[in-house]
Amino acid sequence: MDQNNKLLRRTAVGRCRHFAALSALAGTVLLAACSTPMDARNDAAFQSYGYAMDRPVVRPTRSISSFSDSLMCMDHMLREAQLAPTLITSKQIQDFSSRVPVAAKDMVITALSQMSRLSNAFRYVDYEVDIARQDTVQNLTTILLNNNQMQLQRPALYISGAIAFVDQNVVNNRFDVATSAARLDTAYSQNRNATVIGLEMHLGDFRTRTLIPGLDSANEVIIGGAGQGVDVAGRIGNYGVKFNVGRDYAQGAGGAMRTLIDLATIELVGKWARVPYWQCLTLDQTHPDFQRQMRDWYDDSGPAAQARLIQSSLVRHGYLPAGSDLLASNDPNLRSALARFQADNGMVVSGVLDFNTYERSLRNFVGLAPDGTLARVGWSGGGMMQATSAMAASTGTPAAGTIDLQIENPLPAGERPAFEEGEQVFLSATVSRASHLYCYFADASGGVMRLLPNSITPNSLVSANLAVRIPDWMTPNPAFIMDAGKPGTEAVGCFASETDPLSKLPAPLQGPALKSLDGYKSLADVNAGFASGLGPEGYVRSEIKWTVKPKRAAPAAAASTATQPR
Template identity: 60%
Template sequence: MTRISWAFGAALGSLLLGACTTPLDPRRDVELQSHASAAARPVVRPLRSISSFTDSLACMDQLLRDADLPTTLITSKQIPDYSAKVAVASKDMIITAISQMSRLSNAFRYVDFEVDIARQDTVQNLTTLLLNNNQMQLQRPALYVSGAISYVDQNVLNNRWDAGLSGSRIEAGYSTNRNATLLGLEMHLGDFRTRTLIPGLDSANEVIFGTGGQGLDLAGRIGTYGVHFNVGRDYTQGTGAATRTLVDLAMIELLGKWARVPYWQCLTLDQTHPDFQRVLRDWYEQGSPASRQKLVQRSLTNQGYLPGDAPALPVNAPQWRSAIGRFQADNNMVVTGALDFVTYERALRHYVTLDETGKITQVGWGPKGGDLQVASNAPLRIDMQVENPVPDRTRFESGTQVFISARVNRAAYFYCFMSDGQGNVIRLLPNSANPNALISAGNSVRIPDWMAPNPGFVLDTGVPGTEAVGCLATEEDMLGRLPNVVAVPALTLVQDVNGLAGVQAEFARANDGQPFAMQSVQWQVLPRRTPSTAELQAPPPAPASPAASRQPARSPSRR
């Protein structure tokens, strides 16, 4: 019996050895490889990178817009990490923070130029070539950001606890540990012209992040056989999210102090509480899918993304997915059209606050968390203002370029018209360069778009008199309802309409009594002043700092 078993084992070993020496046929793996493209993809949707101060950056944007500051050019140095323990792109985090504080206000524009050859890319190399050939000029920034990750103190606190039990046939052990690490960031604001750091414009903050773990070991023996189990769970708070939180806070402090705006109002938001998203996540998981959708639908109804009389919508209803998508776009989220936790948190954050004990609490929620006791739809509103960097924005000489910005409080169809001193009206938006009338509530519309290389038109003042630009926002597209106003080609004279009042009357007549928003700005056109002989003979003044310039490149005048 033993001889037969040995012979069978030898034969099996020879067969396996022969199989190993035979080249593998990749055609047999076609079925396996066909799944590679799907298996290599992530299994979760992407999320927008946010910190505790993301809402504070949006708040700063509004404060800077209300302060009516001219655009300031800013740049930054590399933010080194001398501890070599935080491998993050701090400079790019600074750029993102500045951009988020300038979406509506246009308060800051970042000058992107890299001197380090090792860090230069195609754009930087082309810039250097054009600069050396005098074919390009870089505008000098007014401010620059300097700083460094000052320290990383690991394992400042380290709590560890171990226990074990041993017997003749059983062994058990349990361990737990927690560590705390300190991360510090120092940042300063400097005057680029003199390369000096401005006293008082500094920020020094630190954040604590930690790691923790638990482990359980169990071993037993029955006769001559043994069984062993090992179970553990761990968590690690990343240095990247901690660094972004410090960078956002530092930029709010530095630019808020420099602009002399009450930036502390943006730092007292409930959303900056460290436990805000964790508590919202608990509420999200405790509720059923139906209750979550009911809550978010009521919030979207209150914000105007759904009509007030809309019934409970199924999760795949086109109207529901469209409303979710527009809400996600307006709130700078990745648009998925699906109700996930990020959308849930953004929709309900206005109904959460801190109570007297400092705990996160619900405001206006029903007794079971299935409804919101909120007001009806918020009406459409338009915020318009003249953006010319001059003290008096109500009087311009003939031939002066005028720059206007406008935004709506929620997504809407947007139309803009201009009226001259004689009451002639032309449509500015939409036009061939910007044909889409639907705009997002999260962006500022520039009239004309002074940041685009080809804005489509330039808004020049005409003959002396009173000129005005008016914009209207509606919940539905008016293209098929206003043939006399909207169907006329853009930048051409609208017939049989006298002034902005006539445009408003046409919209009121075609909108069937439905509410719409309208706002306008106007200015007085003065005759062009002829310079005196002394002024003509005087040497040209030194160029002004580009920090206060919003002038676009020359483009065709308004037709």
């Protein structure tokens, strides 16, 4: 017995000495490691992955709201109303709750800009008086203003408003349950909540600094969140295992605020311009579940059906020729068509078939069913593919889209456009897709000259759905001014193509702008030149005419019967 105890003591002492030696060695190594700086060069291979890991893994997408299509609708409505360009500015949209940290003023500017792409209805006066918010451009502006080297135009209107309230967790539901046993514990939890955000905006007269009665907007939106969690814990002997699984979602305030601001801007502008703005607020795309329903259809359809539907839509809009069957996503023709479609519809251009392209290309094939739910229109059985292909084949949709050429001078409804000698004429041209645009003027005496492009605006490529002013009356020094000439008929014709046609045109058409073209007496001659260089299907054209009348004699001055105020 004593021998066994001695053996155990010797073994224990040996283990203690061995442990002490290992501890000393570990301490020595640790001390040496801490006393010597680490060499960053040893981590070069590891750090080289930082360039790739720092990049986002999801493609950027254009920021849109439920009323993005309503803004485009308002743009068309304001253009039909022939609204003159109006200078506008806005105050800071304050958030006194400090719970919605968003750039609300910039969202207002974006909404006004999207309502002015075609109509040129608003131009925002960007001037900041708050010293804390002034930047380099503001400082330069102040210097030039003080030196009388620039003039700041006074806006006619201004927008005022604030985030009126943020009521957090006005509805909150929570459920928890747990069980416990000798060797197993379980728990389940669930919670839901809703927060209400209120926004109030008003439109004011800048000259008098008064808010215009009735031009107000007060709307609220709900954002919510929810979560579920499961906990499981078990014991086997002296060991334990625990698992926790959960899922949550939270609707951000940024998207909610953009929706509120878009809605408020539409209401204020619609009431001020006295147009039926409610027609733009009743679009099917404003349905709260529109994008969610589109996402469900996108996920359920699968890659093959997604490609087939999007391609049929591209055929319908003329981005692909009729009868195209390019189901391979890496087909260069399909990628090019997708890129052009994305650019023309204000999307981030990627040339990739993704959900955003799917939603934008098929949104016109969605409607409200009688029960108020969203329903697909003409998607079943490949009918949409056949119908759109047949439509493209029958109409011969040209590759360059269409040109919308309009007179911007206020004219009485239903009357043929007519101008007096010397009266200025203002036009605008809008292409349905990004194109190279060339515009020509034909006078009453048989002279033709090119207006666009010219030495001031030499680039011929213009974006889709963006009005090009002819001449650019918003520029202090336009390249030309278009005055009605001698009595007779004058006209302007515009030609658009996917590629720059200048090098393919006859030599006289390649000459400088704003000079008479030798040998060309009418727009028909110009059209013949484009047809010879590009072929009949290589371009689209649009033409608009007006009558020039002799200038009326000034009427004799009549005696004034008004009295001056004392």
